Amino acid sequence: MAQVLIRDVRKSYGPVEVLRGIDVEVENGEFVALVGPSGCGKSTLLRMIAGLEGISGGEVRIGGRVVNDIPPKQRDVAMVFQNYALYPHMTVAKNMGFSLKLAGKPRDEIDRRVAAAAEILDLSSLLDRLPRQLSGGQRQRVAMGRAIVRDPVVFLFDEPLSNLDAKLRVQMRAEIKALHQRLGTTTVYVTHDQVEAMTMADKIVVMKGGVVEQVGSPLELYDRPDNMFVAGFIGSPAMNFIKGRVANGQFTGECGLTAPETMENRADVVLGIRPEHLHLDPSGTEATVVVVEQTGAETLLLLDMNGQKLTHLGRDRLHIRPGEIVRVMPDTARLHLFDEQTGRRIGGAASA
Structure with missing residues (x-):
């Protein structure tokens, strides 16, 4: 586990400023959701934490270390993407263990970590299957398993449930929350679905137009929104x-x-x-x-x-x-x- 500190972070693409001074604090073991409408900058912020986007200003700290100029593979974070990003020619087991293989880990250690992650995610009976033989929910669990085997200090989720049907989203919501409760790993989760954020997160960061509108627990934002935007965004209907x-x-x-x-x-x-x-x-x-x-x-x-x-x-x-x-x-x-x-x-x- 590790604390993630975001201080006055800015991101510009030429003259266009996408993030305009973001301050967010994610405590050790906390599950924080970044929510907001499309274009608010939440995915960009997540990619900056991961090291997939450069930082135009401010700083990002992971576990007390400034990581602005540290490459992604050295940040000890694992990211789960919206589109699963599985290798179609590899089995579930090989997909989950591929990053460990690239890191030069021994075969027995890879097998042990993959087996442990598969047990957590109920994938043990599917390790020999290819991605095309899996349902959407199973593929998403494989993507999560690939992150778990790395044993990172921070999990990053970028709208992981967007491609699933309504019933499966509810099921996966519960599974991700249960996984966090079991592992206790610091988690930053991006979603445009405020119901996901309300039901899963310890703390919600509401964003709009590259700035943070309000930060608080789900019920704090529901009971006492700071402004009309937060009031209208949190709560359904x-x-x-x-x-x-x-x-x-x-x-x-x-x-x-x-x-x-x-x-x-x-x-x-x-x-x-x-x-x-x-x-x-x-x-x-x-x-x-x-x-x-x-x-x-x-x-x-x-x-x-x-x-x-x-x-x-x-x-x-x-x-x-x-x-x-x-x-x-x-x-x-x-x-x-x-x-x-x-x-x-x-x-x-x-x-x-």
């Missing part, structure tokens, strides 16, 4: 945002939704309400049901309130049809208030 003003201690939205709040009066604010915190209530504000999505365990309603689109997530089955009128009331203990101009959180807003 996404948070509802309603423009309005606070007068006499009560928020009134442009769409007519009201919510009592104990805060100072101010105009140009945005109220944030998570779909699961917008309840059906006979004393609430009227809205028209536009779409009903039944998943069995939950019901998702897309609502129209005087032109404002809102999402309600109910934990029960609701026998409601599009076109019906419902009344909704926000949970006043779980509201978020933001400045409309800056997007920053207003401290007086309630949190979960």
Whole structure:
């Protein structure tokens, strides 16, 4: 295990600055997820940690050692890629042990390490197969096994589940988390899927446009986002945002939704309400049901309130049809208030 420290890291391609002063601290044995939309710089940052991209400014430390100018093979890190990157003509065993062979390790040591990794990943019965004889999930486990046999101080994952179907992603999510809990190796994991980050990581780094928007535990980011971007990115379905003003201690939205709040009066604010915190209530504000999505365990309603689109997530089955009128009331203990101009959180807003 090793600590990874990223200090004021910058990356430019000519005049284009991709990373603009990134500060991230990954503690020994911690599982940290880098999340954000496409183009935010998360994969570039991961490749800089691995040594696959040069650093334009700042420094990266792994285990207390500055690695800016150290080649990838000397950084003692192992990377798992999105596309598996397996050698098609090699068996599972040879794929997993190839890096050790290149390093000149004895045959018996290679066999021992491969067997140990295969046992961890439930690949022992597949060691003689070729990649084309494996499912997507099995191939991804082989890619992980290739990283494990190297016994690195840091694991780096670059969107490893993107090519898998929904059911397999859920399964592999649990397997990667269980693997981390078993090995305790420091892990940096890149994903655009905030659900992956929420369910797997000890700490999440939310990025946008080459900067870090917020760092915290999954529940810290969910309960108290620093700004509207983080609030809208973390949580599924996404948070509802309603423009309005606070007068006499009560928020009134442009769409007519009201919510009592104990805060100072101010105009140009945005109220944030998570779909699961917008309840059906006979004393609430009227809205028209536009779409009903039944998943069995939950019901998702897309609502129209005087032109404002809102999402309600109910934990029960609701026998409601599009076109019906419902009344909704926000949970006043779980509201978020933001400045409309800056997007920053207003401290007086309630949190979960």
